[in-house]
Amino acid sequence: MKWFFLAMIVAASAFAQVMPDREVQIIQSLYDTGKYAEAARRANESLTLANFSDAQRIRLHEIAGLSSFHLGDTKGAQASFLSLLKVNPDYLLDPFAVPPAAIKVFEQVRKDNGDALNLVRQQISLRLEQEKRALAERERLAKEQEERLRRQEILNGKVTERTIEKRSMLVNFLPFGAGQFQQGRVGAGAAFAVSEGVLAILSIVSFFAIEALFQDVTITRDDLLTADGRPFTFSVRAIPPERRIQRDVWTGLKYGTGIAFYALWGVGAGEAIWNHQSEVITEREVPATPAPPSARLRIYPTPGGLGAGVTIGF
Structure with missing residues:
Protein backbone atom coordinates (compact mmCIF):
# COMPACT_ATOMS: atom_id res chain seq x y z
CA MET A 1 0.00 0.00 0.00
CA LYS A 2 2.86 2.36 0.84
CA TRP A 3 4.42 1.81 -2.58
CA PHE A 4 1.06 2.39 -4.25
CA PHE A 5 0.64 5.81 -2.63
CA LEU A 6 4.26 6.67 -3.44
CA ALA A 7 3.66 5.82 -7.11
CA MET A 8 0.52 7.96 -7.11
CA ILE A 9 2.45 10.90 -5.66
CA VAL A 10 5.22 10.54 -8.25
CA ALA A 11 2.65 10.34 -11.07
CA ALA A 12 0.84 13.40 -9.79
CA SER A 13 4.13 15.29 -9.53
CA ALA A 14 5.05 14.35 -13.10
CA PHE A 15 1.60 15.44 -14.32
CA ALA A 16 1.97 18.80 -12.60
CA GLN A 17 5.37 19.38 -14.19
CA VAL A 18 4.16 18.77 -17.77
CA MET A 19 3.05 21.97 -19.47
CA PRO A 20 1.13 20.98 -22.63
CA ASP A 21 2.26 23.83 -24.91
CA ARG A 22 5.88 23.61 -23.83
CA GLU A 23 5.90 19.82 -24.03
CA VAL A 24 4.62 19.83 -27.62
CA GLN A 25 7.35 22.32 -28.57
CA ILE A 26 10.06 20.16 -27.02
CA ILE A 27 8.84 16.98 -28.72
CA GLN A 28 8.52 18.81 -32.05
CA SER A 29 12.10 20.04 -31.66
CA LEU A 30 13.31 16.49 -30.98
CA TYR A 31 11.58 15.26 -34.13
CA ASP A 32 12.88 18.15 -36.26
CA THR A 33 16.47 17.41 -35.19
CA GLY A 34 16.17 13.72 -36.11
CA LYS A 35 16.01 12.33 -32.56
CA TYR A 36 13.19 9.98 -33.51
CA ALA A 37 13.57 7.45 -30.71
CA GLU A 38 13.48 10.09 -27.99
CA ALA A 39 10.64 11.95 -29.74
CA ALA A 40 8.50 8.80 -29.97
CA ARG A 41 9.19 7.80 -26.36
CA ARG A 42 8.50 11.24 -24.93
CA ALA A 43 5.37 11.76 -27.02
CA ASN A 44 3.85 8.47 -25.86
CA GLU A 45 4.76 9.15 -22.23
CA SER A 46 3.46 12.72 -22.28
CA LEU A 47 0.09 11.62 -23.66
CA THR A 48 -0.47 9.66 -20.45
CA LEU A 49 0.60 12.50 -18.14
CA ALA A 50 -0.80 15.81 -19.38
CA ASN A 51 -4.26 17.00 -20.36
CA PHE A 52 -3.63 18.01 -23.97
CA SER A 53 -6.17 19.56 -26.30
CA ASP A 54 -7.41 17.54 -29.27
CA ALA A 55 -5.11 19.46 -31.64
CA GLN A 56 -2.10 18.81 -29.38
CA ARG A 57 -2.97 15.13 -29.01
CA ILE A 58 -3.22 14.80 -32.79
CA ARG A 59 0.19 16.43 -33.23
CA LEU A 60 1.84 14.19 -30.61
CA HIS A 61 0.34 11.02 -32.11
CA GLU A 62 1.55 12.17 -35.53
CA ILE A 63 5.08 12.81 -34.26
CA ALA A 64 5.11 9.44 -32.47
CA GLY A 65 3.87 7.64 -35.58
CA LEU A 66 6.29 9.34 -37.97
CA SER A 67 9.19 8.83 -35.57
CA SER A 68 8.37 5.12 -35.33
CA PHE A 69 8.13 4.97 -39.12
CA HIS A 70 11.59 6.54 -39.55
CA LEU A 71 12.96 4.02 -37.02
CA GLY A 72 11.50 1.13 -39.04
CA ASP A 73 8.93 0.28 -36.36
CA THR A 74 5.89 -0.19 -38.59
CA LYS A 75 3.68 -1.62 -35.84
CA GLY A 76 4.47 1.30 -33.55
CA ALA A 77 3.70 3.73 -36.36
CA GLN A 78 0.40 1.99 -37.08
CA ALA A 79 -0.59 2.12 -33.40
CA SER A 80 0.14 5.86 -33.17
CA PHE A 81 -1.67 6.56 -36.43
CA LEU A 82 -4.71 4.64 -35.21
CA SER A 83 -4.72 6.65 -31.97
CA LEU A 84 -4.57 9.84 -34.06
CA LEU A 85 -7.49 8.74 -36.24
CA LYS A 86 -9.56 7.95 -33.16
CA VAL A 87 -9.28 11.64 -32.28
CA ASN A 88 -9.98 12.85 -35.83
CA PRO A 89 -10.96 10.10 -38.32
CA ASP A 90 -10.71 12.53 -41.26
CA TYR A 91 -7.22 13.88 -40.51
CA LEU A 92 -4.81 14.16 -43.46
CA LEU A 93 -1.02 14.15 -43.35
CA ASP A 94 0.82 16.99 -45.07
CA PRO A 95 2.18 15.58 -48.36
CA PHE A 96 4.84 18.33 -48.49
CA ALA A 97 6.29 17.39 -45.08
CA VAL A 98 5.61 13.64 -44.77
CA PRO A 99 7.24 10.94 -46.95
CA PRO A 100 4.84 9.22 -49.37
CA ALA A 101 5.61 5.83 -47.80
CA ALA A 102 4.49 7.10 -44.38
CA ILE A 103 1.30 8.52 -45.90
CA LYS A 104 0.65 5.12 -47.48
CA VAL A 105 0.94 3.41 -44.08
CA PHE A 106 -1.33 6.05 -42.55
CA GLU A 107 -4.02 5.64 -45.21
CA GLN A 108 -3.82 1.85 -44.92
CA VAL A 109 -4.51 2.14 -41.18
CA ARG A 110 -7.53 4.30 -41.97
CA LYS A 111 -8.77 1.73 -44.50
CA ASP A 112 -8.21 -1.30 -42.24
CA ASN A 113 -10.13 0.33 -39.38
CA GLY A 114 -12.93 1.86 -41.44
CA ASP A 115 -15.80 0.41 -39.38
CA ALA A 116 -14.29 1.48 -36.06
CA LEU A 117 -13.57 4.96 -37.38
CA ASN A 118 -17.13 5.31 -38.66
CA LEU A 119 -18.27 4.65 -35.12
CA VAL A 120 -15.83 7.32 -33.90
CA ARG A 121 -17.30 9.78 -36.41
CA GLN A 122 -20.76 9.08 -35.07
CA GLN A 123 -19.57 9.59 -31.51
CA ILE A 124 -17.88 12.88 -32.44
CA SER A 125 -21.01 14.05 -34.26
CA LEU A 126 -23.13 13.11 -31.24
CA ARG A 127 -20.76 14.92 -28.89
CA LEU A 128 -20.79 18.06 -31.02
CA GLU A 129 -24.58 17.95 -31.15
CA GLN A 130 -24.74 17.57 -27.38
CA GLU A 131 -22.35 20.50 -26.93
CA LYS A 132 -24.48 22.57 -29.30
CA ARG A 133 -27.62 21.71 -27.37
CA ALA A 134 -25.91 22.44 -24.07
CA LEU A 135 -24.82 25.85 -25.36
CA ALA A 136 -28.34 26.59 -26.58
CA GLU A 137 -29.72 25.50 -23.21
CA ARG A 138 -27.30 27.78 -21.35
CA GLU A 139 -28.28 30.69 -23.57
CA ARG A 140 -31.97 29.92 -22.99
CA LEU A 141 -31.49 29.77 -19.22
CA ALA A 142 -29.54 33.04 -19.31
CA LYS A 143 -32.35 34.73 -21.22
CA GLU A 144 -34.93 33.33 -18.81
CA GLN A 145 -32.90 34.60 -15.87
CA GLU A 146 -32.64 38.03 -17.48
CA GLU A 147 -36.40 38.04 -18.10
CA ARG A 148 -37.09 37.03 -14.49
CA LEU A 149 -34.87 39.84 -13.24
CA ARG A 150 -36.65 42.30 -15.52
CA ARG A 151 -40.05 41.19 -14.26
CA GLN A 152 -38.84 41.38 -10.68
CA GLU A 153 -37.65 44.93 -11.27
CA ILE A 154 -41.04 45.82 -12.71
CA LEU A 155 -42.76 44.29 -9.67
CA ASN A 156 -40.45 46.32 -7.47
CA GLY A 157 -41.46 49.45 -9.35
CA LYS A 158 -38.08 49.89 -11.07
CA VAL A 159 -36.57 49.00 -14.42
CA THR A 160 -32.98 49.26 -15.63
CA GLU A 161 -32.47 51.76 -18.42
CA ARG A 162 -29.41 51.07 -20.54
CA THR A 163 -27.86 53.82 -22.64
CA ILE A 164 -25.31 53.04 -25.35
CA GLU A 165 -23.18 56.03 -26.36
CA LYS A 166 -21.16 55.89 -29.57
CA ARG A 167 -18.01 58.04 -29.59
CA SER A 168 -16.12 59.19 -32.67
CA MET A 169 -12.36 58.77 -32.86
CA GLN A 277 -13.71 54.11 -25.84
CA SER A 278 -15.72 53.69 -29.01
CA GLU A 279 -18.78 52.54 -27.08
CA VAL A 280 -19.86 53.39 -23.53
CA ILE A 281 -22.77 51.64 -21.85
CA THR A 282 -24.41 53.21 -18.80
CA GLU A 283 -27.22 51.77 -16.75
CA ARG A 284 -29.58 53.42 -14.30
CA GLU A 285 -32.73 52.44 -12.49
CA VAL A 286 -35.88 54.36 -13.33
CA PRO A 287 -39.45 53.95 -12.08
CA ALA A 288 -41.39 51.39 -14.07
CA THR A 289 -44.20 52.66 -16.26
CA PRO A 290 -47.42 50.93 -15.21
CA ALA A 291 -48.99 48.77 -17.90
CA PRO A 292 -52.12 50.32 -19.45
CA PRO A 293 -55.44 48.64 -18.71
CA SER A 294 -56.33 45.91 -21.18
CA ALA A 295 -59.48 43.98 -22.03
CA ARG A 296 -59.84 40.60 -23.68
CA LEU A 297 -63.00 39.01 -25.08
CA ARG A 298 -63.39 35.24 -24.70
CA ILE A 299 -65.93 33.08 -26.50
CA TYR A 300 -66.44 29.48 -25.37
CA PRO A 301 -68.94 26.68 -26.09
CA THR A 302 -71.73 25.83 -23.63
CA PRO A 303 -74.20 22.93 -23.59
CA GLY A 304 -76.88 25.20 -25.00
CA GLY A 305 -74.80 27.20 -27.45
CA LEU A 306 -72.01 29.76 -26.95
CA GLY A 307 -70.88 31.87 -24.02
CA ALA A 308 -68.87 35.06 -23.92
CA GLY A 309 -66.71 36.66 -21.25
CA VAL A 310 -64.59 39.76 -20.86
CA THR A 311 -61.30 39.81 -18.94
CA ILE A 312 -60.01 43.21 -17.81
CA GLY A 313 -56.42 43.64 -16.68
CA PHE A 314 -55.07 46.70 -14.90
Missing part, protein backbone atom coordinates in the same frame (compact mmCIF):
# COMPACT_ATOMS: atom_id res chain seq x y z
CA LEU A 170 -12.04 61.87 -35.09
CA VAL A 171 -13.21 64.17 -32.28
CA ASN A 172 -10.06 63.26 -30.32
CA PHE A 173 -7.91 65.04 -32.93
CA LEU A 174 -9.67 68.39 -32.47
CA PRO A 175 -8.10 71.11 -30.25
CA PHE A 176 -9.49 72.81 -27.14
CA GLY A 177 -10.17 69.56 -25.23
CA ALA A 178 -12.85 68.31 -27.62
CA GLY A 179 -11.85 64.67 -27.04
CA GLN A 180 -11.93 65.07 -23.27
CA PHE A 181 -15.35 66.75 -23.38
CA GLN A 182 -16.68 63.89 -25.55
CA GLN A 183 -15.49 61.42 -22.92
CA GLY A 184 -17.31 63.31 -20.19
CA ARG A 185 -14.09 64.47 -18.48
CA VAL A 186 -15.07 68.10 -18.16
CA GLY A 187 -12.18 69.07 -15.89
CA ALA A 188 -9.48 67.83 -18.26
CA GLY A 189 -11.34 69.26 -21.25
CA ALA A 190 -11.65 72.68 -19.61
CA ALA A 191 -7.94 72.68 -18.71
CA PHE A 192 -6.91 72.00 -22.30
CA ALA A 193 -9.49 74.43 -23.70
CA VAL A 194 -8.41 77.32 -21.45
CA SER A 195 -4.68 76.68 -21.89
CA GLU A 196 -4.87 76.37 -25.66
CA GLY A 197 -7.23 79.34 -25.86
CA VAL A 198 -4.84 81.59 -23.92
CA LEU A 199 -1.90 80.52 -26.08
CA ALA A 200 -3.87 81.07 -29.28
CA ILE A 201 -4.98 84.54 -28.15
CA LEU A 202 -1.43 85.54 -27.20
CA SER A 203 -0.11 84.36 -30.56
CA ILE A 204 -2.80 86.32 -32.43
CA VAL A 205 -2.25 89.44 -30.31
CA SER A 206 1.49 89.20 -30.97
CA PHE A 207 0.86 89.06 -34.70
CA PHE A 208 -1.25 92.21 -34.69
CA ALA A 209 1.18 93.95 -32.31
CA ILE A 210 4.00 93.35 -34.78
CA GLU A 211 1.84 94.68 -37.61
CA ALA A 212 1.15 97.82 -35.56
CA LEU A 213 4.90 98.55 -35.36
CA PHE A 214 5.13 99.15 -39.10
CA GLN A 215 5.23 102.76 -40.30
CA ASP A 216 5.74 104.61 -43.58
CA VAL A 217 9.46 105.46 -43.59
CA THR A 218 10.93 107.95 -46.09
CA ILE A 219 14.26 106.94 -47.58
CA THR A 220 16.53 109.35 -49.45
CA ARG A 221 19.04 108.08 -52.01
CA ASP A 222 21.82 110.61 -52.58
CA ASP A 223 23.31 108.44 -55.28
CA LEU A 224 20.13 108.68 -57.30
CA LEU A 225 18.93 112.03 -58.66
CA THR A 226 15.63 113.12 -60.00
CA ALA A 227 15.18 114.95 -63.33
CA ASP A 228 15.55 118.31 -61.62
CA GLY A 229 18.80 117.23 -59.90
CA ARG A 230 17.45 116.58 -56.41
CA PRO A 231 18.17 113.37 -54.38
CA PHE A 232 15.66 110.59 -55.06
CA THR A 233 13.27 109.93 -52.15
CA PHE A 234 10.64 107.22 -51.68
CA SER A 235 8.49 105.75 -48.88
CA VAL A 236 8.39 102.14 -47.67
CA ARG A 237 6.38 100.40 -44.94
CA ALA A 238 8.85 99.13 -42.34
CA ILE A 239 9.56 98.99 -38.63
CA PRO A 240 11.66 101.94 -37.50
CA PRO A 241 15.02 101.08 -35.91
CA GLU A 242 13.90 102.43 -32.53
CA ARG A 243 11.07 99.85 -32.45
CA ARG A 244 13.11 96.79 -33.34
CA ILE A 245 13.44 95.72 -29.69
CA GLN A 246 9.63 95.64 -29.41
CA ARG A 247 9.52 93.72 -32.67
CA ASP A 248 11.91 91.07 -31.33
CA VAL A 249 9.91 90.68 -28.10
CA TRP A 250 6.59 90.33 -29.91
CA THR A 251 8.10 87.97 -32.50
CA GLY A 252 9.48 85.70 -29.78
CA LEU A 253 6.12 85.73 -28.02
CA LYS A 254 4.27 84.96 -31.26
CA TYR A 255 6.39 81.95 -32.18
CA GLY A 256 6.73 80.74 -28.59
CA THR A 257 3.00 80.74 -27.93
CA GLY A 258 2.33 79.25 -31.37
CA ILE A 259 4.69 76.35 -30.77
CA ALA A 260 3.29 75.83 -27.27
CA PHE A 261 -0.25 75.82 -28.67
CA TYR A 262 0.48 73.07 -31.18
CA ALA A 263 2.46 71.07 -28.61
CA LEU A 264 -0.41 71.25 -26.13
CA TRP A 265 -2.85 70.34 -28.90
CA GLY A 266 -0.80 67.22 -29.62
CA VAL A 267 -0.65 66.29 -25.94
CA GLY A 268 -4.41 66.72 -25.59
CA ALA A 269 -5.12 64.66 -28.70
CA GLY A 270 -2.79 61.88 -27.57
CA GLU A 271 -4.31 61.83 -24.09
CA ALA A 272 -7.82 61.67 -25.55
CA ILE A 273 -6.86 58.81 -27.89
CA TRP A 274 -5.30 56.91 -24.99
CA ASN A 275 -8.54 57.10 -23.00
CA HIS A 276 -10.84 56.60 -26.00
Whole structure:
Protein backbone atom coordinates (compact mmCIF):
# COMPACT_ATOMS: atom_id res chain seq x y z
CA MET A 1 0.00 0.00 0.00
CA LYS A 2 2.86 2.36 0.84
CA TRP A 3 4.42 1.81 -2.58
CA PHE A 4 1.06 2.39 -4.25
CA PHE A 5 0.64 5.81 -2.63
CA LEU A 6 4.26 6.67 -3.44
CA ALA A 7 3.66 5.82 -7.11
CA MET A 8 0.52 7.96 -7.11
CA ILE A 9 2.45 10.90 -5.66
CA VAL A 10 5.22 10.54 -8.25
CA ALA A 11 2.65 10.34 -11.07
CA ALA A 12 0.84 13.40 -9.79
CA SER A 13 4.13 15.29 -9.53
CA ALA A 14 5.05 14.35 -13.10
CA PHE A 15 1.60 15.44 -14.32
CA ALA A 16 1.97 18.80 -12.60
CA GLN A 17 5.37 19.38 -14.19
CA VAL A 18 4.16 18.77 -17.77
CA MET A 19 3.05 21.97 -19.47
CA PRO A 20 1.13 20.98 -22.63
CA ASP A 21 2.26 23.83 -24.91
CA ARG A 22 5.88 23.61 -23.83
CA GLU A 23 5.90 19.82 -24.03
CA VAL A 24 4.62 19.83 -27.62
CA GLN A 25 7.35 22.32 -28.57
CA ILE A 26 10.06 20.16 -27.02
CA ILE A 27 8.84 16.98 -28.72
CA GLN A 28 8.52 18.81 -32.05
CA SER A 29 12.10 20.04 -31.66
CA LEU A 30 13.31 16.49 -30.98
CA TYR A 31 11.58 15.26 -34.13
CA ASP A 32 12.88 18.15 -36.26
CA THR A 33 16.47 17.41 -35.19
CA GLY A 34 16.17 13.72 -36.11
CA LYS A 35 16.01 12.33 -32.56
CA TYR A 36 13.19 9.98 -33.51
CA ALA A 37 13.57 7.45 -30.71
CA GLU A 38 13.48 10.09 -27.99
CA ALA A 39 10.64 11.95 -29.74
CA ALA A 40 8.50 8.80 -29.97
CA ARG A 41 9.19 7.80 -26.36
CA ARG A 42 8.50 11.24 -24.93
CA ALA A 43 5.37 11.76 -27.02
CA ASN A 44 3.85 8.47 -25.86
CA GLU A 45 4.76 9.15 -22.23
CA SER A 46 3.46 12.72 -22.28
CA LEU A 47 0.09 11.62 -23.66
CA THR A 48 -0.47 9.66 -20.45
CA LEU A 49 0.60 12.50 -18.14
CA ALA A 50 -0.80 15.81 -19.38
CA ASN A 51 -4.26 17.00 -20.36
CA PHE A 52 -3.63 18.01 -23.97
CA SER A 53 -6.17 19.56 -26.30
CA ASP A 54 -7.41 17.54 -29.27
CA ALA A 55 -5.11 19.46 -31.64
CA GLN A 56 -2.10 18.81 -29.38
CA ARG A 57 -2.97 15.13 -29.01
CA ILE A 58 -3.22 14.80 -32.79
CA ARG A 59 0.19 16.43 -33.23
CA LEU A 60 1.84 14.19 -30.61
CA HIS A 61 0.34 11.02 -32.11
CA GLU A 62 1.55 12.17 -35.53
CA ILE A 63 5.08 12.81 -34.26
CA ALA A 64 5.11 9.44 -32.47
CA GLY A 65 3.87 7.64 -35.58
CA LEU A 66 6.29 9.34 -37.97
CA SER A 67 9.19 8.83 -35.57
CA SER A 68 8.37 5.12 -35.33
CA PHE A 69 8.13 4.97 -39.12
CA HIS A 70 11.59 6.54 -39.55
CA LEU A 71 12.96 4.02 -37.02
CA GLY A 72 11.50 1.13 -39.04
CA ASP A 73 8.93 0.28 -36.36
CA THR A 74 5.89 -0.19 -38.59
CA LYS A 75 3.68 -1.62 -35.84
CA GLY A 76 4.47 1.30 -33.55
CA ALA A 77 3.70 3.73 -36.36
CA GLN A 78 0.40 1.99 -37.08
CA ALA A 79 -0.59 2.12 -33.40
CA SER A 80 0.14 5.86 -33.17
CA PHE A 81 -1.67 6.56 -36.43
CA LEU A 82 -4.71 4.64 -35.21
CA SER A 83 -4.72 6.65 -31.97
CA LEU A 84 -4.57 9.84 -34.06
CA LEU A 85 -7.49 8.74 -36.24
CA LYS A 86 -9.56 7.95 -33.16
CA VAL A 87 -9.28 11.64 -32.28
CA ASN A 88 -9.98 12.85 -35.83
CA PRO A 89 -10.96 10.10 -38.32
CA ASP A 90 -10.71 12.53 -41.26
CA TYR A 91 -7.22 13.88 -40.51
CA LEU A 92 -4.81 14.16 -43.46
CA LEU A 93 -1.02 14.15 -43.35
CA ASP A 94 0.82 16.99 -45.07
CA PRO A 95 2.18 15.58 -48.36
CA PHE A 96 4.84 18.33 -48.49
CA ALA A 97 6.29 17.39 -45.08
CA VAL A 98 5.61 13.64 -44.77
CA PRO A 99 7.24 10.94 -46.95
CA PRO A 100 4.84 9.22 -49.37
CA ALA A 101 5.61 5.83 -47.80
CA ALA A 102 4.49 7.10 -44.38
CA ILE A 103 1.30 8.52 -45.90
CA LYS A 104 0.65 5.12 -47.48
CA VAL A 105 0.94 3.41 -44.08
CA PHE A 106 -1.33 6.05 -42.55
CA GLU A 107 -4.02 5.64 -45.21
CA GLN A 108 -3.82 1.85 -44.92
CA VAL A 109 -4.51 2.14 -41.18
CA ARG A 110 -7.53 4.30 -41.97
CA LYS A 111 -8.77 1.73 -44.50
CA ASP A 112 -8.21 -1.30 -42.24
CA ASN A 113 -10.13 0.33 -39.38
CA GLY A 114 -12.93 1.86 -41.44
CA ASP A 115 -15.80 0.41 -39.38
CA ALA A 116 -14.29 1.48 -36.06
CA LEU A 117 -13.57 4.96 -37.38
CA ASN A 118 -17.13 5.31 -38.66
CA LEU A 119 -18.27 4.65 -35.12
CA VAL A 120 -15.83 7.32 -33.90
CA ARG A 121 -17.30 9.78 -36.41
CA GLN A 122 -20.76 9.08 -35.07
CA GLN A 123 -19.57 9.59 -31.51
CA ILE A 124 -17.88 12.88 -32.44
CA SER A 125 -21.01 14.05 -34.26
CA LEU A 126 -23.13 13.11 -31.24
CA ARG A 127 -20.76 14.92 -28.89
CA LEU A 128 -20.79 18.06 -31.02
CA GLU A 129 -24.58 17.95 -31.15
CA GLN A 130 -24.74 17.57 -27.38
CA GLU A 131 -22.35 20.50 -26.93
CA LYS A 132 -24.48 22.57 -29.30
CA ARG A 133 -27.62 21.71 -27.37
CA ALA A 134 -25.91 22.44 -24.07
CA LEU A 135 -24.82 25.85 -25.36
CA ALA A 136 -28.34 26.59 -26.58
CA GLU A 137 -29.72 25.50 -23.21
CA ARG A 138 -27.30 27.78 -21.35
CA GLU A 139 -28.28 30.69 -23.57
CA ARG A 140 -31.97 29.92 -22.99
CA LEU A 141 -31.49 29.77 -19.22
CA ALA A 142 -29.54 33.04 -19.31
CA LYS A 143 -32.35 34.73 -21.22
CA GLU A 144 -34.93 33.33 -18.81
CA GLN A 145 -32.90 34.60 -15.87
CA GLU A 146 -32.64 38.03 -17.48
CA GLU A 147 -36.40 38.04 -18.10
CA ARG A 148 -37.09 37.03 -14.49
CA LEU A 149 -34.87 39.84 -13.24
CA ARG A 150 -36.65 42.30 -15.52
CA ARG A 151 -40.05 41.19 -14.26
CA GLN A 152 -38.84 41.38 -10.68
CA GLU A 153 -37.65 44.93 -11.27
CA ILE A 154 -41.04 45.82 -12.71
CA LEU A 155 -42.76 44.29 -9.67
CA ASN A 156 -40.45 46.32 -7.47
CA GLY A 157 -41.46 49.45 -9.35
CA LYS A 158 -38.08 49.89 -11.07
CA VAL A 159 -36.57 49.00 -14.42
CA THR A 160 -32.98 49.26 -15.63
CA GLU A 161 -32.47 51.76 -18.42
CA ARG A 162 -29.41 51.07 -20.54
CA THR A 163 -27.86 53.82 -22.64
CA ILE A 164 -25.31 53.04 -25.35
CA GLU A 165 -23.18 56.03 -26.36
CA LYS A 166 -21.16 55.89 -29.57
CA ARG A 167 -18.01 58.04 -29.59
CA SER A 168 -16.12 59.19 -32.67
CA MET A 169 -12.36 58.77 -32.86
CA LEU A 170 -12.04 61.87 -35.09
CA VAL A 171 -13.21 64.17 -32.28
CA ASN A 172 -10.06 63.26 -30.32
CA PHE A 173 -7.91 65.04 -32.93
CA LEU A 174 -9.67 68.39 -32.47
CA PRO A 175 -8.10 71.11 -30.25
CA PHE A 176 -9.49 72.81 -27.14
CA GLY A 177 -10.17 69.56 -25.23
CA ALA A 178 -12.85 68.31 -27.62
CA GLY A 179 -11.85 64.67 -27.04
CA GLN A 180 -11.93 65.07 -23.27
CA PHE A 181 -15.35 66.75 -23.38
CA GLN A 182 -16.68 63.89 -25.55
CA GLN A 183 -15.49 61.42 -22.92
CA GLY A 184 -17.31 63.31 -20.19
CA ARG A 185 -14.09 64.47 -18.48
CA VAL A 186 -15.07 68.10 -18.16
CA GLY A 187 -12.18 69.07 -15.89
CA ALA A 188 -9.48 67.83 -18.26
CA GLY A 189 -11.34 69.26 -21.25
CA ALA A 190 -11.65 72.68 -19.61
CA ALA A 191 -7.94 72.68 -18.71
CA PHE A 192 -6.91 72.00 -22.30
CA ALA A 193 -9.49 74.43 -23.70
CA VAL A 194 -8.41 77.32 -21.45
CA SER A 195 -4.68 76.68 -21.89
CA GLU A 196 -4.87 76.37 -25.66
CA GLY A 197 -7.23 79.34 -25.86
CA VAL A 198 -4.84 81.59 -23.92
CA LEU A 199 -1.90 80.52 -26.08
CA ALA A 200 -3.87 81.07 -29.28
CA ILE A 201 -4.98 84.54 -28.15
CA LEU A 202 -1.43 85.54 -27.20
CA SER A 203 -0.11 84.36 -30.56
CA ILE A 204 -2.80 86.32 -32.43
CA VAL A 205 -2.25 89.44 -30.31
CA SER A 206 1.49 89.20 -30.97
CA PHE A 207 0.86 89.06 -34.70
CA PHE A 208 -1.25 92.21 -34.69
CA ALA A 209 1.18 93.95 -32.31
CA ILE A 210 4.00 93.35 -34.78
CA GLU A 211 1.84 94.68 -37.61
CA ALA A 212 1.15 97.82 -35.56
CA LEU A 213 4.90 98.55 -35.36
CA PHE A 214 5.13 99.15 -39.10
CA GLN A 215 5.23 102.76 -40.30
CA ASP A 216 5.74 104.61 -43.58
CA VAL A 217 9.46 105.46 -43.59
CA THR A 218 10.93 107.95 -46.09
CA ILE A 219 14.26 106.94 -47.58
CA THR A 220 16.53 109.35 -49.45
CA ARG A 221 19.04 108.08 -52.01
CA ASP A 222 21.82 110.61 -52.58
CA ASP A 223 23.31 108.44 -55.28
CA LEU A 224 20.13 108.68 -57.30
CA LEU A 225 18.93 112.03 -58.66
CA THR A 226 15.63 113.12 -60.00
CA ALA A 227 15.18 114.95 -63.33
CA ASP A 228 15.55 118.31 -61.62
CA GLY A 229 18.80 117.23 -59.90
CA ARG A 230 17.45 116.58 -56.41
CA PRO A 231 18.17 113.37 -54.38
CA PHE A 232 15.66 110.59 -55.06
CA THR A 233 13.27 109.93 -52.15
CA PHE A 234 10.64 107.22 -51.68
CA SER A 235 8.49 105.75 -48.88
CA VAL A 236 8.39 102.14 -47.67
CA ARG A 237 6.38 100.40 -44.94
CA ALA A 238 8.85 99.13 -42.34
CA ILE A 239 9.56 98.99 -38.63
CA PRO A 240 11.66 101.94 -37.50
CA PRO A 241 15.02 101.08 -35.91
CA GLU A 242 13.90 102.43 -32.53
CA ARG A 243 11.07 99.85 -32.45
CA ARG A 244 13.11 96.79 -33.34
CA ILE A 245 13.44 95.72 -29.69
CA GLN A 246 9.63 95.64 -29.41
CA ARG A 247 9.52 93.72 -32.67
CA ASP A 248 11.91 91.07 -31.33
CA VAL A 249 9.91 90.68 -28.10
CA TRP A 250 6.59 90.33 -29.91
CA THR A 251 8.10 87.97 -32.50
CA GLY A 252 9.48 85.70 -29.78
CA LEU A 253 6.12 85.73 -28.02
CA LYS A 254 4.27 84.96 -31.26
CA TYR A 255 6.39 81.95 -32.18
CA GLY A 256 6.73 80.74 -28.59
CA THR A 257 3.00 80.74 -27.93
CA GLY A 258 2.33 79.25 -31.37
CA ILE A 259 4.69 76.35 -30.77
CA ALA A 260 3.29 75.83 -27.27
CA PHE A 261 -0.25 75.82 -28.67
CA TYR A 262 0.48 73.07 -31.18
CA ALA A 263 2.46 71.07 -28.61
CA LEU A 264 -0.41 71.25 -26.13
CA TRP A 265 -2.85 70.34 -28.90
CA GLY A 266 -0.80 67.22 -29.62
CA VAL A 267 -0.65 66.29 -25.94
CA GLY A 268 -4.41 66.72 -25.59
CA ALA A 269 -5.12 64.66 -28.70
CA GLY A 270 -2.79 61.88 -27.57
CA GLU A 271 -4.31 61.83 -24.09
CA ALA A 272 -7.82 61.67 -25.55
CA ILE A 273 -6.86 58.81 -27.89
CA TRP A 274 -5.30 56.91 -24.99
CA ASN A 275 -8.54 57.10 -23.00
CA HIS A 276 -10.84 56.60 -26.00
CA GLN A 277 -13.71 54.11 -25.84
CA SER A 278 -15.72 53.69 -29.01
CA GLU A 279 -18.78 52.54 -27.08
CA VAL A 280 -19.86 53.39 -23.53
CA ILE A 281 -22.77 51.64 -21.85
CA THR A 282 -24.41 53.21 -18.80
CA GLU A 283 -27.22 51.77 -16.75
CA ARG A 284 -29.58 53.42 -14.30
CA GLU A 285 -32.73 52.44 -12.49
CA VAL A 286 -35.88 54.36 -13.33
CA PRO A 287 -39.45 53.95 -12.08
CA ALA A 288 -41.39 51.39 -14.07
CA THR A 289 -44.20 52.66 -16.26
CA PRO A 290 -47.42 50.93 -15.21
CA ALA A 291 -48.99 48.77 -17.90
CA PRO A 292 -52.12 50.32 -19.45
CA PRO A 293 -55.44 48.64 -18.71
CA SER A 294 -56.33 45.91 -21.18
CA ALA A 295 -59.48 43.98 -22.03
CA ARG A 296 -59.84 40.60 -23.68
CA LEU A 297 -63.00 39.01 -25.08
CA ARG A 298 -63.39 35.24 -24.70
CA ILE A 299 -65.93 33.08 -26.50
CA TYR A 300 -66.44 29.48 -25.37
CA PRO A 301 -68.94 26.68 -26.09
CA THR A 302 -71.73 25.83 -23.63
CA PRO A 303 -74.20 22.93 -23.59
CA GLY A 304 -76.88 25.20 -25.00
CA GLY A 305 -74.80 27.20 -27.45
CA LEU A 306 -72.01 29.76 -26.95
CA GLY A 307 -70.88 31.87 -24.02
CA ALA A 308 -68.87 35.06 -23.92
CA GLY A 309 -66.71 36.66 -21.25
CA VAL A 310 -64.59 39.76 -20.86
CA THR A 311 -61.30 39.81 -18.94
CA ILE A 312 -60.01 43.21 -17.81
CA GLY A 313 -56.42 43.64 -16.68
CA PHE A 314 -55.07 46.70 -14.90
